[in-house]
Amino acid sequence: MRRRDFLGALASAGALAGVRPHASGPAARHWAWVHGGSQRTVDEWRRRFVRLRGAGIGGVHVGGGDLELLSNAAREEGLTFSRWIWVLNRNGDSWVKANHPEWFTVSRRGESSLEKPPYVGYYNWLCPTRPEVREYLSREVADLAMNPAVDEVHLDYVRHCDVILPVGLWEKYGLVQDHELPEFDFCYCDVCRAAFRQQSGVDPRELPDPESDLAWRKFRWDGVTGLVKELARGVKGAGKPITAAVFPTPALARKLVRQAWDEWPLDAAFPMTYHAFYKEGIPWIGEAIREGVAAVPVSVPIFAGLYLPDLAPADLGRAVRAALDAGAAGVSLFEMDGLTDAHLAALGSAGG
Numbered sequence: 001m002r003r004r005d006f007l008g009a010l011a012s013a014g015a016l017a018g019v020r021p022h023a024s025g026p027a028a029r030h031w032a033w034v035h036g037g038s039q040r041t042v043d044e045w046r047r048r049f050v051r052l053r054g055a056g057i058g059g060v061h062v063g064g065g066d067l068e069l070l071s072n073a074a075r076e077e078g079l080t081f082s083r084w085i086w087v088l089n090r091n092g093d094s095w096v097k098a099n100h101p102e103w104f105t106v107s108r109r110g111e112s113s114l115e116k117p118p119y120v121g122y123y124n125w126l127c128p129t130r131p132e133v134r135e136y137l138s139r140e141v142a143d144l145a146m147n148p149a150v151d152e153v154h155l156d157y158v159r160h161c162d163v164i165l166p167v168g169l170w171e172k173y174g175l176v177q178d179h180e181l182p183e184f185d186f187c188y189c190d191v192c193r194a195a196f197r198q199q200s201g202v203d204p205r206e207l208p209d210p211e212s213d214l215a216w217r218k219f220r221w222d223g224v225t226g227l228v229k230e231l232a233r234g235v236k237g238a239g240k241p242i243t244a245a246v247f248p249t250p251a252l253a254r255k256l257v258r259q260a261w262d263e264w265p266l267d268a269a270f271p272m273t274y275h276a277f278y279k280e281g282i283p284w285i286g287e288a289i290r291e292g293v294a295a296v297p298v299s300v301p302i303f304a305g306l307y308l309p310d311l312a313p314a315d316l317g318r319a320v321r322a323a324l325d326a327g328a329a330g331v332s333l334f335e336m337d338g339l340t341d342a343h344l345a346a347l348g349s350a351g352g
């Protein structure tokens with residue numbers, strides 16, 4: 001008997017005291033991320049969704065494309081329709097770029113992520129400290145939550161630019177990021193500098209070693225968390241769940257992208273436990289999930305995000321079992337079009 005089954009048996013025997021509901025809930029219910037922008041008819045979408053359903057996937061996080069069409073197709077096949085949106089990375093937002101260039105984050109070098117995006121051309125990030133940014137994003141997210149076609153809202157890119165990239169990506173970008181480099185360290189915009197000065201008496205531009213300054217690091221964590229709390233009010237106000245794709249563990253998320261996600265008022269968290277990005281093996285997925293499960297309130301299920309290009313079908317089965325044994329409520333696969341029939345069979349037999 002696996003640990004989850006054992007805990008399930010305990011729960012039904014009424015001996016639940018001290019046992020986390022994560023591990024004792026119903027059978028695992030998996031998810032997939034879906035790029036909705038592909039040109040497909042409603043019947044083509046339905047055929048893809050029914051295929052997921054057959055392998056134990058119960059919901060899809062769908063970004064882009066025709067929201068109503070995709071929602072109808074997913075619901076008709078019995079899937080929960082979660083709308084997946086990019087929050088602080090606004091590369092695709094031509095309105096905000098044209099009208100509010102000052103809303104974008106500024107590096108320790110004084111360069112705007114709009115004018116000089118770090119790493120890649122699409123790294124244009126809004127500053128979560130600015131009240132106008134929070135109001136703008138809150139309105140967008142609340143409108144989405146009130147749309148009857150949307151079952152849940154799924155946040156992505158709700159963080160700062162990677163001050164340090166996952167170690168598996170350093171070579172690709174020709175970088176050695178054993179400390180925080182100024183061109184990747186955000187946000188030193190006028191609003192952040194003034195707010196931190198008011199709080200601490202210091203202009204962060206004047207800090208001799210900003211990386212070692214806990215108050216300044218916390219200021220960035222709290223900025224993102226404050227935004228998420230506002231977004232959550234709108235979504236919960238509409239009576240819908242709010243979830244997020246986050247970095248693999250709370251500690252890594254704070255260190256790499258200023259994301260203190262264990263403090264967010266989420267209904268579920270989807271840590272992207274993409275082991276190869278961290279030069280790790282499959283057992284690490286379980287270790288990362290254990291950290292997340294231990295850090296969040298017992299009411300918040302954790303779903304392990306799995307990166308299919310780094311998982312052959314047999315490895316997917318091992319990864320799913322590692323995640324479930326560590327207390328994950330299920331997994332979420334990135335992304336649907338990478339799922340072969342062999343992957344789906346492995347998912348089905350790894351089960352939950």
Ligand SMILES: [Zn+2]
Nearest residue numbers: 127187189192
């Ligand atoms: Zn700022």
